[in-house]
Amino acid sequence: MAEVCKVHEEHEEKIAKVKEKLPNDELIVEMANFFDAFGDVTRLKILLALMEEELCTCDLSNITGLSVSAISHQLRVLKDRRIVNYRREGKNVFYRLDDEHIREILKIALKHLGE
Amino acid sequence: MAEVCKVHEEHEEKIAKVKEKLPNDELIVEMANFFDAFGDVTRLKILLALMEEELCTCDLSNITGLSVSAISHQLRVLKDRRIVNYRREGKNVFYRLDDEHIREILKIALKHLGE
DNA sequence: AGAACATTTGCACAATTGCTCAAATGAGAA
DNA sequence: TTCTCATTTGAGCAATTGTGCAAATGTTCT
Numbered sequence: 001m002a003e004v005c006k007v008h009e010e011h012e013e014k015i016a017k018v019k020e021k022l023p024n025d026e027l028i029v030e031m032a033n034f035f036d037a038f039g040d041v042t043r044l045k046i047l048l049a050l051m052e053e054e055l056c057t058c059d060l061s062n063i064t065g066l067s068v069s070a071i072s073h074q075l076r077v078l079k080d081r082r083i084v085n086y087r088r089e090g091k092n093v094f095y096r097l098d099d100e101h102i103r104e105i106l107k108i109a110l111k112h113l114g115e
Numbered sequence: 116m117a118e119v120c121k122v123h124e125e126h127e128e129k130i131a132k133v134k135e136k137l138p139n140d141e142l143i144v145e146m147a148n149f150f151d152a153f154g155d156v157t158r159l160k161i162l163l164a165l166m167e168e169e170l171c172t173c174d175l176s177n178i179t180g181l182s183v184s185a186i187s188h189q190l191r192v193l194k195d196r197r198i199v200n201y202r203r204e205g206k207n208v209f210y211r212l213d214d215e216h217i218r219e220i221l222k223i224a225l226k227h228l229g230e
Numbered sequence: 231a232g233a234a235c236a237t238t239t240g241c242a243c244a245a246t247t248g249c250t251c252a253a254a255t256g257a258g259a260a
Numbered sequence: 261t262t263c264t265c266a267t268t269t270g271a272g273c274a275a276t277t278g279t280g281c282a283a284a285t286g287t288t289c290t
Contacts, residue, residue: 005173005176005183005265005267006264006265006266007174007207007265007266009175011174011177013175014170014174015178017166017167018167018170018178021167022160022163022178023163023225027228028156028159028160028163029156030228031159031224031228032154032155032156033154034154034224034227035150035154035224036150036151036153036154037154037242038147038150039147039148039149039150039151039152039153039154040147040151040277041144041147044146045137045144046188048138049133052132052133052136053129055129056236056237057236057237057238058120058125058126058236058237059126059129059130059133061129062126063133063134064138065161066278066279067280068120068237068238068279069237069238069239069280069281070279071189071284072236072239073238073239073278073279074279075237076238076239080165083121083274085193088237088286088287089289090236090288091234091237091268091286091287092128092237092287093186093236093237093238095183096250097184099227101223101224101227105220105223105224105227108220108223109146109149109150109220111216112214112216112220113149115143118236120236142285157248157249158255171266171267172266172268173265173266173267182249182250183251183266183267183268183289184249184251184268185248185249186266186267187266187267187268187269188248188249188268188269190267191268191269203257203267204256204260205255205257206256206258206264206266207266207267208267208268225271
């Protein structure tokens with residue numbers, strides 16, 4: 001790691017205050033995993049597509065132009081992180097966004113980047 | 116890549132509709148980079164700390180327990196992606212969240228993960 | 231039972247990422 | 261100018277990640 005810079009003494013109070021308000025490490029890790037799920041082009045494409053409607057693995061492969069396998073791998077990540085939900089219907093598995101927060105976050109980002 | 120599954124014919128209309136509504140690739144890449152910035156523990160810690168107040172590189176090194184260099188590398192990522200802003204004051208460089216969307220997104224995620 | 235098709239999973243590998251270290255740059259004080 | 265301290269930058273390296281391939285699993289139909 002590294003040595004502490006000299007301003008540390010001056011900023012000591014401020015630093016202590018911020019440290020205290022910071023969420024605990026476990027929550028931060030969980031939160032990073034949450035965002036990380038949106039931070040890959042393939043997964044994001046999947047999520048944007050699911051904003052429109054429920055879709056199966058094969059549909060998503062079609063839409064993204066990636067192999068079914070690649071999509072399935074990424075769907076697993078999204079499933080594990082509770083960002084998408086799914087239901088089986090016969091041979092197909094249909095995926096959808098897990099809850100309204102997901103849609104909300106996607107919308108804010110779209111607005112932020114000035115769609 | 117891969118072959119198309121047989122449902123394609125049945126779902127053709129649906130797929131075309133979703134494809135049409137999807138943002139263009141450039142925007143999707145930009146958006147993925149945006150989210151990716153939040154998707155790393157170090158960068159997320161930086162952002163959560165900056166929710167409280169403006170802080171310099173050295174403060175952030177202190178708060179996160181990481182080397183000044185590591186923090187600086189990550190600040191560059193956040194700067195490049197327009198997620199933080201900065202101003203120089205003497206020897207120090209103070210960073211702050213770039214705009215209200217950033218704070219809003221962090222708040223929704225905190226709420227979503229049930230803080 | 232078997233065949234057909236959608237999906238998932240494990241493995242392997244290329245590409246990317248985050249960190250440390252050391253050197254460079256910026257800025258104020260002497 | 262030189263000294264000192266905060267910050268940035270580039271190189272190198274270990275660790276992680278995303279994908280395709282091939283095999284396995286799940287489900288329906290005959």
